[in-house]
Amino acid sequence: MAQSQPVDVRRVAAALGSRSVVLVGMMGAGKTSVGKRLAARLGLPFVDADAEIEAGAQLTISEIFERFGEAYFREGERRVIARLLNGGPQVLATGGGAFMNAATRDAIAAGGVSIWLKPEVEVLLARVRKKANRPLLQTDDQEGALRRILADRAPIYALADITIESRDGPHESVVDQTLRRLAETLGGAPEAGPEAARRRVEVPLGSRAYSIHIGPGALDTAGAEIARIAKGAKCAIVTDANVAALYLDRVRLSLEGAGLAAAAIVCPPGESTKSYAEFARVCDALIAARIERRDIVVALGGGVIGDLAGFCAASLRRGVRFVQIPTTLLSQVDSSVGGKTGINSPHGKNLVGAFHQPSLVLADSGVLDTLSPREFRAGYAEVVKYGLIGDRGFFDFLEARWREVFSGGPARAEAIAASCAAKARVVVADETEQGERALLNLGHTFGHAFESLSHYDSARLVHGEGVAVGMACAFRFSRALGLCSGQDAVRVEAHLASVGLPSRIRHIPGLDADAGAILAAMRQDKKVERGRLTFVLARGIGESFLARDVDEAGVLAFLEQELALAPD
Incomplete structure (x- = not known):
């Protein structure tokens, strides 16, 4: 097996500029152990936010929880992390609940690159059982408590810039993986603003799980991302006339560049497109394009196109795969996620439809600049x-x-x-x-x-x-x-x-x-x-x-x- 190229650590450190590397994740994820090794490799100081809080309060985290409550601790934690992020580049390990605070996430986005260390639940459980100082796990059912906390926090942890799926093994292997991902994300380029870092949100639905990729340039990488989940598939892009004029060629070129054949079906713009007539027309066009169950219907547009194309995909051959590429803010934050598809009836909105989850969502934040203020x-x-x-x-x-x-x-x-x-x-x-x-x-x-x-x-x-x-x-x-x-x-x-x-x-x-x-x-x-x-x-x-x-x-x-x- 070919060996991966070694990472130029100096270039990674230079590309960070004034930003810090911020490790987030559950208790027991190895943020301190990995963080110390990562800091040494990058030539940066290592700081543990919990240790800073305990030193400032002259109390342990458990004692702060017991005396003052969780709300008091979280506010103090927010202030400490904000102060640390202003102290120059470093590797910063945060407490398990720190990333849940929206203000803290905003501060991390502005001053750092966030990395979610994501071990398997069994690994986390084995590690936290070795310590008795976890305030949220003071219960006889530690496993149940840990699983509940993780289920609640995982969608927020997934907002981190980078996710590292770490296994129970040497911490050095996790550090190597982290450095490779940092190199890919930063590209050794000059310091970039937080908007340049892409975000990824997971929708964990078992065998139908999918990812939401958020960031500028997603249109141009659509072919590569779709090819990862459907190599060699035929694609049919369903869009409307307005969006087609702006983005159809870019998406088609991206698909073809990744070896994916791409047909296009262009609909009239507007809510009236979510109709029985357009549903029938698009379904017939997909059949004519020979779209089969393992192929991909690509919904390129706002909520109307996403709902219509998704319903056509749900109905065609009793269900074919589809990918959402939402081009409006409304569709990026709402209709493209969750699998609701459908059309309108004269009796009401969205009364005819189906639940049909996408296989992937690509939300290009750059296209939002072309939207009208309304x-x-x-x-x-x-x-x-x-x-x-x-x-x-x-x-x-x-x-x-x-x-x-x-x-x-x-x-x-x-x-x-x-x-x-x-x-x-x-x-x-x-x-x-x-x-x-x-x-x-x-x-x-x-x-x-x-x-x-x-x-x-x-x-x-x-x-x-x-x-x-x-x-x-x-x-x-x-x-x-x-x-x-x-x-x-x-x-x-x-x-x-x-x-x-x-x-x-x-x-x-x-x-x-x-x-x-x-x-x-x-x-x-x-x-x-x-x-x-x-x-x-x-x-x-x-x-x-x-x-x-x-x-x-x-x-x-x-x-x-x-x-x-x-x-x-």
């Missing part, structure tokens, strides 16, 4: 949704950094990756929307009704705008029911307004519908069960829940009150 805002509504559902800290981050998300840079990449990780976590827990996954529909019961009553006219209302109004309505309705504080409802509306999104029904141009008509449109929502409405409501920001059997009289009264509000 399109970007509409996608941002879905980003906000993830904070409102279950991550108040992420909503705080968006309130503070939304301008950078809009203009580009580390905050944009962080927001996209965090959104994908949040959705992946929910999809893994409830793939076919029998329970928890329905939380992703926050604002959608209202929003889909508004879209239907606007006849899916994108000149008046696009999906993200409908969701924005719907989320604001959901929080105001929750306030009206006594579930949510008025302060949180006001914060939601204020943030949506600050980025230029609509937040009231009267903000929808030309919507001439009374409360009864809106309620009737809601009854066509997919979440209706035996004629009873189901809403996603909230007890506060980051505390959404599924409410079944909501009283229709209360909904009607709320809608009448909303319609009576002035637009501003």
Whole structure:
């Protein structure tokens, strides 16, 4: 077997510039042992964040937890890591929970290259059993606790720039692997900004698991990435006329360069493309292109193309593989992930479809610069949704950094990756929307009704705008029911307004519908069960829940009150 070329460690260290190498992962992952050896190879100092915290507090981590609680420790941990990252290039080992904090992740993205050390669970368990000082494992069922913590944290760890699948063996082999990956990522190039480092989020669904690649240039590497999972496959690119003019040639050249034959099927742009007629036309075109079960349907475009192409892939020959290449913010953070596919009916949105997971998602963050401000805002509504559902800290981050998300840079990449990780976590827990996954529909019961009553006219209302109004309505309705504080409802509306999104029904141009008509449109929502409405409501920001059997009289009264509000 040919030996891999040795890594030029000096070039790797030079390419790091002022950035640090930050090791993240579970307790027992070997961050300290690997970190010391890696630092020695790179000629950098090694720092253990936990050791710094203990030295500063003159207490052990366990004692800090016991005396002051986890929240106090996490805030102190955040401050210590921020200080260390400002101290020049180093190899920094962080505690197991540090990367869960959005502000800490943002600081690491700005000042370092993050590496997730990911040993197998059995290896972790064997290591942590040797130590009795793990505060979160003070239980008789250490294995169960460890597995629960890992399941919760893995989608966030996967946001790291590099993932190292380490085995139970010599630490030097892990160091060698880490250096090779650093060399590949940095390329020995001059210091680059955090946006240049790609991110990867895993969707662990067993035999149907797939990766989400996030970063600039994903269009140009599409052929190589698809060839890894489908060598020699035929591909059919489904796109729309607008996206085709911008990106079809780039993707086709990338596919052909990787030895993949590529046909193209171009659809009209707009929501009306999610129709029975286009579904039939695209399916027939795929059959004519001789796409077979082991071939690949490539969805190149926004949510409309992703939903349509995915449904065609799910139906053709009872299921062929497909790859999502989303080109809008909305599709990158929402519709491309999770396997929901479908078309619209005259009776409502997305009423005909199937669950069909993609084999790969390639989200090129560079293409977002070509979006109109309105399109970007509409996608941002879905980003906000993830904070409102279950991550108040992420909503705080968006309130503070939304301008950078809009203009580009580390905050944009962080927001996209965090959104994908949040959705992946929910999809893994409830793939076919029998329970928890329905939380992703926050604002959608209202929003889909508004879209239907606007006849899916994108000149008046696009999906993200409908969701924005719907989320604001959901929080105001929750306030009206006594579930949510008025302060949180006001914060939601204020943030949506600050980025230029609509937040009231009267903000929808030309919507001439009374409360009864809106309620009737809601009854066509997919979440209706035996004629009873189901809403996603909230007890506060980051505390959404599924409410079944909501009283229709209360909904009607709320809608009448909303319609009576002035637009501003």
